[in-house]
Amino acid sequence: MNILAIDPGSTSTKVGVRRAGKLVKASIEHPRSEMEGFHAVMEQLDYRMEHLLRYLHETGADQVRWDAVVGRGGLVRPVPSGVYLVEEPLLRDLIRGVSGEHAANLGGVMAHAVAARQGVPAYVVDPPVIDEMWPVARLSGMAGIERRSMFHALNQKAVAREVARELGKTYQELNLIVAHLGGGITVGAHRKGQVVDVNNGLNGDGPFSPERTGGLPVVGVLQLVEQGAFSTEQLKSIVARKGGVFSYLGTVDLREAEQSARDGDGWAALVLEAMVYQIAKEIGALAAALAGEVDGIVLTGGLAFSATVVAGVRRRVEFIAPLFVRPGEFEIEALIDGALRALTGAEAARRYQGGAHEDRT
Template sequence: MKDYKILVINPGSTSTKLSLFINDKNMFTSDVFHDSSILKKFPTINDQLDYRMKVVSDFIENNHLDLSGLDAIACRGGASYSVASGTYEVSDQLIQDTKEAKGGLYHSSMLGVQMGKKVQEKYGGRMFMSDPTVVDEYCELARVTGIDGIYRRAISHALNLKAAARKYATSIHRNYEDLNLIVAHIDGGITITAHDHGKMIDGNDGGGGEGPFTPTRMGSMAISDVIAYLWDKPKEEMRNLCSVTGGFSNYFGTSDSDKIHQLVEKGDKKAVRVWNAMIYQIAKCIGAMSAVLEGHVDGIVLTGGLMRFEDIREGIQKRCGWIAPIAVYAGEYEQEALAFNALQVLKGEKKALVYTGKPVWNGFDDEKKTMI
């Protein structure tokens, strides 16, 4: 039986995670933290490519990895046109559309397939992405805004959200497709989503600055306040507040949650206030998703790196425990999910989807200007 060698590349807003799998076994893994004070030195996220590739070369060198005969590179995807949930073979068009952020998302996940391409050029292997940040399963009402022709985008940590949801379903001996769940990824970015029988029908656009503020993101603010603060700011500065320099980074000059939490433990009043405000905003967004599901919630699933802090779980339990049982899966399951999905394709158990270069949703069929 053939052993498949799979390299997993997962760039996030505050980290680069790398793993080498042999079949479904994680042989080597690395999680390198990138403070916002370093990342903000790069004019654009695409400019981080060489910096992130140094992490890849260090991973290979430090672990003395032999990547000859590499079967697959499983990359985190994002920023292309929206896609349906699934595993895609990465094409040149997908890489270009991702680099150009055709889907409107400006987030470090756009580096995944670009990094994968550089590895592929050196070592070969097929390249895949699974459940990228632009998976779109929104219900019709979730798309509408107060401006005709402007629609809400489906942007989330789809890969980890769905992986954690399936893990919870298994733990209660149910199928993910049979449950109504609220699933929250809480880390450098925060996305909170409503899952209706296996479909993410609504959520906050964390990459666009919507929802709770985070270690790196400004979160939702009144438009009038945004205009007043950002009116004369350069475009890149405005975009960076949504993905790199907002939230903790803006308050404290660092996105290192461990350092902020140390201040909280020491009783620093500003740190306590900001930290607890983030938890408060997370709980509010979970409450909103319970309304989306009309109160029929089988479970609240909390995942992501910040769930290592017990006070976040306690704060959410206090405000949201009445909605449904709460399950915590601290950390992320993205590496395993990326490798497993690639392995299924390599073994012929699943067929890779084809990226079309068109969004899965592009407006309502009956759309036309109506004035009264």
């Protein structure tokens, strides 16, 4: 089957073209200087579509008859894991950004636009708002504020399934802790095929990352607001884009930070060690949440290419369970696989209704 996959990121649009059984991947880069000219994510739609259609034309892929087009899922309302048809309710919530603004919101909208040209189905797969959390994991410690499930669901579930196959098991047979280590960091407890607890890496929860603050001492944040140091909008930007390693070292490039540490910068070395320390603590906390019944720990995402990060985490957590390292992201492959499951009937596509209980087609 011929399938086009579209995966928008903050400064790129990754594309996967599957035809004649072969997958070709590419990344269309968008200079940060150009992206900063847009005030909202949906303002980028025409710009990204122009670049996508140009790529398809230049590679001859615009002549392909697609069986389906699949996009990265965005920040819609909490939903169960699965493959979703892109229809009006889903489009509406992607465009509105009902759970927040993120480049991923463009995935389903772009997939629908391309699919509509040929009258074929458009899908999204395992959006970041998958909610399979235990009730006990939702309580935050303050009535009126609930812990929310928002994480790198697509990649986490893809690598979890891969590790399960390597172990000769199904995903539903294992308990895994999966840590996606990238610009944002999310660590999920995968119990028998469901992510029963996970930190919200976008909105200030869990370990700090190259650009996100992770969890912060609440009183310290309130004091900054009282002092007028930052507006609430400025603080939101810091939490999501200008915190973590960037706030300490002025860079989100881990390679730069590691080079500074190798050159004798003790502060850079401490910042990196603290990030690794917090990642390991999060993994340890989820091991306790799973009552120690952990079949494996999986590190994935861009930071898993770092020998320093992997070695530091390994040293602190390998006593819990075997460690599997799957560096990089497998989102294009996961999108293609999800669309194939829906097209072949291996998995029934869901119809999004704007709530946690969705109907299957």
